[in-house]
Amino acid sequence: MRALRSTTVAAVAVAATLTAVSGCAQKSDAKGADGKGVIEVTATDTGCEVSATSFPAGHVQFSVRNKGSKVTEVYVYAPGDRIVTERENIGPGTKAEITAEIKAGTYEVACKPGMKGDGIRQKVTASGKGAPAARDPRLDAAVAAYRKYVQEQADQTLPAARKFADAVKAGDVAAAQRTYALSRVGWERTEPVAESFGDIDPKVDVRADGLEDGQKWTGWHRLEKSLWEEKKISEDDKKLAAQLITDLEDWQKRVGTAEITPTSMANGAKELLDEVATGKVTGEEERYSHTDLLDFQANVEGAQHAYELLKPVAAKNDPALAKELDKQFAAIRAQLDKHRDSESADGFAAYDTVGKDARKELSDGVNALAEPLSKLAAAVATGK
Amino acid sequence: MTVDGTKNNGPADGTAGEDAPAATAGRDGGRVPSRRALLGWGGAGLALGAVAAGGTAVALRTGGDAAPAVADVSSAAVAFHGPHQAGIATAVQDRLHFAAFDVTIDDRDELIALLKEWTKAAARMTAGDAVGDGAVGGLAEAPPDDTGEALGLPPSRLTLTFGVGPTLFEKDGKDRFGIKDRRPEALVDLPQFPGDNLDRARSGGDLCVQACADDPQVAVHAIRNLARIGFGKVAIRWSQLGFGKTSSTTPDAQTPRNMFGFKDGTRNVSGDDTAALDRHVWVSAADGKADAKRGADWMAGGSYLVARRIRMHIETWDRTSLKEQEEIFGRDKGEGAPAGRKNERDTPHLPSMLPTAHVRLAHPDANGGVHILRRGYSFTDGTDGLGRLDAGLFFLAYQRDVRHGFVALQQKLARHDALNEYIQHVGSAVFAIPPGVRDSGDWWGRALFA
Numbered sequence: 001m002r003a004l005r006s007t008t009v010a011a012v013a014v015a016a017t018l019t020a021v022s023g024c025a026q027k028s029d030a031k032g033a034d035g036k037g038v039i040e041v042t043a044t045d046t047g048c049e050v051s052a053t054s055f056p057a058g059h060v061q062f063s064v065r066n067k068g069s070k071v072t073e074v075y076v077y078a079p080g081d082r083i084v085t086e087r088e089n090i091g092p093g094t095k096a097e098i099t100a101e102i103k104a105g106t107y108e109v110a111c112k113p114g115m116k117g118d119g120i121r122q123k124v125t126a127s128g129k130g131a132p133a134a135r136d137p138r139l140d141a142a143v144a145a146y147r148k149y150v151q152e153q154a155d156q157t158l159p160a161a162r163k164f165a166d167a168v169k170a171g172d173v174a175a176a177q178r179t180y181a182l183s184r185v186g187w188e189r190t191e192p193v194a195e196s197f198g199d200i201d202p203k204v205d206v207r208a209d210g211l212e213d214g215q216k217w218t219g220w221h222r223l224e225k226s227l228w229e230e231k232k233i234s235e236d237d238k239k240l241a242a243q244l245i246t247d248l249e250d251w252q253k254r255v256g257t258a259e260i261t262p263t264s265m266a267n268g269a270k271e272l273l274d275e276v277a278t279g280k281v282t283g284e285e286e287r288y289s290h291t292d293l294l295d296f297q298a299n300v301e302g303a304q305h306a307y308e309l310l311k312p313v314a315a316k317n318d319p320a321l322a323k324e325l326d327k328q329f330a331a332i333r334a335q336l337d338k339h340r341d342s343e344s345a346d347g348f349a350a351y352d353t354v355g356k357d358a359r360k361e362l363s364d365g366v367n368a369l370a371e372p373l374s375k376l377a378a379a380v381a382t383g384k
Numbered sequence: 385m386t387v388d389g390t391k392n393n394g395p396a397d398g399t400a401g402e403d404a405p406a407a408t409a410g411r412d413g414g415r416v417p418s419r420r421a422l423l424g425w426g427g428a429g430l431a432l433g434a435v436a437a438g439g440t441a442v443a444l445r446t447g448g449d450a451a452p453a454v455a456d457v458s459s460a461a462v463a464f465h466g467p468h469q470a471g472i473a474t475a476v477q478d479r480l481h482f483a484a485f486d487v488t489i490d491d492r493d494e495l496i497a498l499l500k501e502w503t504k505a506a507a508r509m510t511a512g513d514a515v516g517d518g519a520v521g522g523l524a525e526a527p528p529d530d531t532g533e534a535l536g537l538p539p540s541r542l543t544l545t546f547g548v549g550p551t552l553f554e555k556d557g558k559d560r561f562g563i564k565d566r567r568p569e570a571l572v573d574l575p576q577f578p579g580d581n582l583d584r585a586r587s588g589g590d591l592c593v594q595a596c597a598d599d600p601q602v603a604v605h606a607i608r609n610l611a612r613i614g615f616g617k618v619a620i621r622w623s624q625l626g627f628g629k630t631s632s633t634t635p636d637a638q639t640p641r642n643m644f645g646f647k648d649g650t651r652n653v654s655g656d657d658t659a660a661l662d663r664h665v666w667v668s669a670a671d672g673k674a675d676a677k678r679g680a681d682w683m684a685g686g687s688y689l690v691a692r693r694i695r696m697h698i699e700t701w702d703r704t705s706l707k708e709q710e711e712i713f714g715r716d717k718g719e720g721a722p723a724g725r726k727n728e729r730d731t732p733h734l735p736s737m738l739p740t741a742h743v744r745l746a747h748p749d750a751n752g753g754v755h756i757l758r759r760g761y762s763f764t765d766g767t768d769g770l771g772r773l774d775a776g777l778f779f780l781a782y783q784r785d786v787r788h789g790f791v792a793l794q795q796k797l798a799r800h801d802a803l804n805e806y807i808q809h810v811g812s813a814v815f816a817i818p819p820g821v822r823d824s825g826d827w828w829g830r831a832l833f834a
């Protein structure tokens with residue numbers, strides 16, 4: 001967690017640029033792709049037809065008709081697969097209306113018969129002033145792949161978090177201790193994106209020292225304290241466990257709308273290492289459970305994933321940097337491997353058993369990686 | 385202090401580097417000095433030819449190409465290039481940041497690349513310039529090359545002195561860089577002295593950089609930026625800030641006092657006494673030859689540095705009577721005169737002192753003429769958790785051969801010095817200080833790796 005610090009992943013993208021307005025249950029009065037901007041979308045099991053592939057920017061209405069045999073869903077994606085708006089559960093033979101404020105630029109409309117996969121896609125263009133400059137398609141692909149990763153991490157976190165919450169609700173301290181750290185991995189891998197929704201992080205990942213006056217302490221670390229320091233589960237803890245799941249579900253639902261750019265990916269990777277440097281190496285993050293090393297690994301994994309996706313461009317613009325990053329990622333992973341403990345629930349030695357010399361070594365490794373990683377954004381943003 | 389009164393270095397920095405071509409600046413010259421034509425302190429002026437005229441113009445650091453402002457002489461630049469490294473015979477600056485590094489790689493070429501990059505950055509910083517592409521004005525997406533806290537500050541007589549420790553030659557039985565046979569015999573591992581209570585985390589180091597400046601921010605900036613450049617190749621093992629010089633190499637100036645309140649370094653080697661420097665401080669070509677079976681000829685023009693963190697038991701010292709304090713040192717507290725004499729610089733009469741008096745034991749006359757060049761600083765690192773000042777002397781001494789310098793002296797002091805009741809050595813390191821960087825094509829340690 002990080003208190004009160006802005007991240008480079010912009011806050012709630014939808015609010016910032018594109019306002020999706022749910023067209024729930026609106027009756028279609030489509031007048032074609034006229035000044036009112038109504039676009040007909042015909043979804044089938046094998047196709048996704050749009051009545052116009054270019055239209056003026058502004059208030060746009062998508063009128064969806066599902067002519068297929070499967071339940072479908074329709075998404076409008078901005079470059080990098082950022083969700084502009086979407087509707088799920090459009091049954092065979094039914095219609096749905098979706099409206100959105102759409103800025104000038106290129107988009108994709110995707111129909112997903114069976115509500116699965118990447119969908120059948122159509123490129124569309126909203127014309128008007130202020131269209132963003134075309135970006136390197138490799139970077140768009142990187143952003144799209146990263147967005148997918150972020151969503152996967154959220155999707156995988158929920159079952160693990162439910163296991164943890166169930167143990168808490170059952171009052172089973174031992175089971176809750178075993179599942180605590182594992183429930184945090186997906187979050188720790190993608191934390192900068194999660195933090196871009198300013199309201200979720202303070203609810204689920206705040207530490208005692210990050211609380212503001214009057215703020216109720218909720219989330220993982222409050223439960224951590226109960227489990228390891230107080231060694232008992234109160235009635236309030238059980239409610240907190242349920243609240244944690246609600247808040248994480250909110251994250252899972254919204255994470256796809258985060259604004260992600262190649263630069264924010266690169267800086268997000270660096271921020272994950274910042275997290276390691278300020279919270280994990282010091283043992284502050286998991287001060288009761290001492291499960292810092294699993295968080296550490298998750299932060300590194302998340303940073304490495306973002307880097308690997310940007311690497312095709314970074315390696316071309318700055319080959320020496322890519323070489324150094326490859327080396328340092330491998331080095332830090334090898335260092336972490338030295339602290340594995342197969343007896344432990346989370347696979348790592350408890351951090352309070354890691355001595356001063358070993359911590360210094362880890363700290364040096366983090367510095368060795370984070371310094372070149374801080375140059376990744378520039379290598380992605382500009383060719384040399 | 386006057387320019388004349390603090391002239392030092394002798395020929396030490398007497399060779400102008402290629403980085404200082406426009407040696408025409410000076411307040412009498414009526415010309416705006418080039419940022420690189422900064423005046424050296426004392427001997428550096430021999431290179432630049434301006435001190436004789438009393439020129440004292442210096443350039444302030446700027447982020448871009450703004451015209452430099454003019455400041456006073458204590459903020460001038462010390463020449464980086466010369467036959468000996470600056471920061472030894474150089475008139476002692478007011479502040480210190482000393483850092484010892486561990487090398488975390490074992491690739492010789494990578495280490496050499498780092499030393500070249502360090503040398504380049506050091507030359508820039510000592511001239512008052514920012515590192516790399518500067519602290520501002522670069523790519524918005526990238527962190528700046530320079531960290532920026534020295535922007536707008538003058539060079540402040542910053543010197544950066546580089547050294548290599550015994551563990552660079554061999555560590556855990558491994559000759560990581562293929563230089564094991566080049567370790568000078570004079571670079572000994574210091575023996576354990578009676579009373580030593582050394583903290584391993586504050587001792588040793590594969591490399592060291594001594595940053596001295598009249599402005600602490602300039603010294604800290606230098607170490608911070610070198611550490612940053614080094615991430616992934618070197619890691620700071622320990623570092624020490626010093627806030628007040630305890631010795632001077634400028635005998636005409638007032639002798640500074642240590643944390644015990646006594647004048648220190650009265651009989652120090654003077655920075656402009658070239659004969660004494662050659663005899664006691666600089667390694668000669670002949671020394672290198674004598675040491676040559678170990679391939680140590682690369683040290684000619686260099687020196688050896690011993691660094692000791694000496695904690696002082698400040699509170700108990702302060703409860704000691706003036707008489708006892710003066711007897712322990714062998715000098716009076718006010719003037720600094722040797723026991724039984726009147727003035728600080730009167731020749732000491734050693735038999736008038738207690739046999740355990742510090743000055744009597746340490747004086748060259750009692751040690752077969754052994755001289756070391758002391759360049760230490762007082763430190764106070766807050767308190768120790770028991771309400772006592774964590775303070776003392778960060779002792780730095782340069783010598784031609786550690787075996788006949790510090791080791792010989794300390795063997796005696798550790799056993800007999802009355803001061804031992806009030807001090808404890810808690811950190812220790814020894815480094816070989818290579819000769820100076822000759823010009824802009826040269827780099828720290830080149831001769832060692834040649």
